[in-house]
Amino acid sequence: MHETIKKLSGSPVEPIKMDLDSKFSFRCHKGLDCFTQCCGKIDIFLTPYDVLRIKNRLGITSGEFLSLYTQIMELKKTKLPFFMLRMKEDGKCPFVTPEGCTIYSDRPLVCRYYPIGLGLLKSQEVGGGDFYFPIKEHFCKGYEEDKEWTIREWRLSQEINVYDFVNKDWFDIVLNKKMLASNLEPDERSVRLYLMCSFDVDSFRNFVFESRFLDLHEVDKDTVELIKEDEVELLKFAHKWLRGVLFGNPTIKRKPQKSG
Numbered sequence: 001m002h003e004t005i006k007k008l009s010g011s012p013v014e015p016i017k018m019d020l021d022s023k024f025s026f027r028c029h030k031g032l033d034c035f036t037q038c039c040g041k042i043d044i045f046l047t048p049y050d051v052l053r054i055k056n057r058l059g060i061t062s063g064e065f066l067s068l069y070t071q072i073m074e075l076k077k078t079k080l081p082f083f084m085l086r087m088k089e090d091g092k093c094p095f096v097t098p099e100g101c102t103i104y105s106d107r108p109l110v111c112r113y114y115p116i117g118l119g120l121l122k123s124q125e126v127g128g129g130d131f132y133f134p135i136k137e138h139f140c141k142g143y144e145e146d147k148e149w150t151i152r153e154w155r156l157s158q159e160i161n162v163y164d165f166v167n168k169d170w171f172d173i174v175l176n177k178k179m180l181a182s183n184l185e186p187d188e189r190s191v192r193l194y195l196m197c198s199f200d201v202d203s204f205r206n207f208v209f210e211s212r213f214l215d216l217h218e219v220d221k222d223t224v225e226l227i228k229e230d231e232v233e234l235l236k237f238a239h240k241w242l243r244g245v246l247f248g249n250p251t252i253k254r255k256p257q258k259s260g
């Protein structure tokens, strides 16, 4: 079983399973007449770190980004909703211009992998792993270029490692066998907290620092300082807490409450 995180209409996905050492030829540049043609009519699923990077690039809050640029989507297999970039009425990505991507250095993970798709087997807990496959749109001239890559080299060139690091705990949650189990149905509150912890880091910050969260939970001073100063650490803290919320096994202990 796998979850494909990129899907284009018209089945451009080649039925080839690649691993980190698989090779492909590809080069994308402004000189090609297909330049930016791939930036439209496309499903771009967003990961938590995508949202963090792009909302900071745009100088808006995560909540503003989600409401202005995304649409929510349900995936039956995980029973959890996800966010996708919302294409404009003409089908184009809101960030594409004739000169290219206006958020290029903060582009989403899916765009970094392209023209490679990422398949995710069930989380490592059930012995799965990632695999890759080529996406060959009929208009894409990049495959005709003679620059050769392994998937490993491509990932490095696209700075994907940092996305792996920040998103790891989140992927482990959404692809966890418990989350995929047919009898697990997260209630409304759990889904609301999942959306906040996954994608809305600014609301999560308010939730931690402007509610009774720190009075109710055992969070040491160093961690409090760290998540106050470092947004990536805050996001990772959110994923840690979320795991406890969804699986009913607290990962951040609650303080004993005084009686009377």
Ligand code: SF4
Binding pocket: 027, 028, 029, 032, 034, 035, 036, 037, 038, 039, 114, 115, 137, 139, 140, 141, 142, 143
């Ligand atoms: S070469 Fe492919 S990836 Fe690059 S702009 Fe053209 S269609 Fe897009």
Ligand code: SF4
Binding pocket: 038, 039, 040, 093, 094, 095, 096, 097, 100, 101, 102, 103, 104, 107, 108, 111
């Ligand atoms: S975010 Fe950038 S790279 Fe991705 S589809 Fe939009 S314009 Fe293209």
